[in-house]
Amino acid sequence: MITKYGFLALSLTLIMPVAQADDKTQLFAQINQRLSFMKDVAGYKAANHQPIEDLQQEGRVSVLTLSSAEKFGLQPASVKPFVKAQMDAAKAIQYRYRADWLSKPEAKWTPLSLPVVREKVGQLSTDSLQQLAKVLKAGNPINENDRSTFNVLISQHNITENDKALIFDALKNVTLK
Template sequence: MFKRITLFAVALLSFNVFATSTPAELFSTINLRLSYMEDVALYKAIHRKPIEDLEREAVVIEKASLSAEKEGLDKRSVIGFFKAQIAAAKAIQYRYRADLLSQPETGTPRDLKTVIRPELIKLGKQINTDIAHYLHDGGVFSANDLATFKAALNSKYLTDADKKSLFDALTQIRLQ
């Protein structure tokens, strides 16, 4: 009996390892990553840090593109996507900070260094993995996916133009 249960569990786990993510799952992960940006903005406001940090952005792009390359993605083709993610993240932060001028936040944001950043790194790697698996399995991001993408990104601080720019950058990603 134990042998059958073990075999069943191993079989189930092995199917999960090779499961391809769907565009909707990937879009949801992108949305989850962007959902941290209000906390980032609040943390930066409280600690008097600027939203734009070009040195940090360069580090993020370099590490993310290396992670993408390890997943089998073309490093050059992902840079535009990472820049578009950063632009969307900054748009959310700037718009949220503008709202804070008339509606001060009384809550405490999650810590940028110990909570938010590690989660952003984890989600970024998951996005790279999901894109790579989808493309390796013959998937293609097309204009037909744009409406699903826009619907998945639910931050009130993202415009349709922000979403389209991010989606357009996603469609440019290629395998090595």
């Protein structure tokens, strides 16, 4: 006969994998949401005749992101390729939007301003690193079994399977300090 404490322990054991999956789902959703702003970035830069690649901004983002990663207990050297992969995928998405707009301009749409988008993207970057640290500290590293869920949840227009693979492969190599 199972006591009420035994039942509670059994229930928690059954729920734990779901909770861990939810933590990863939240992480993947944050990465997807970050990428969702790339249309606005591309549109703003196109309207203001700015290049997609901005190495100074990338440098600032990298420094801030790695500092946040360290505060959350992540190994900065392992986070750096993940940050770069996200930036590379973001630029690729922007280039694809710009190419699409050459033959079919976007009608009745105004992009958010770049300062507004950068603030939102910065917050999502911080949130995703914090969530990643939570997942790793729970002893549930990102692994190959998570790839299919990641690929489903990363669902932006103009992202390719190669972009997703680049981000995921870097993500699964992030470690704690």
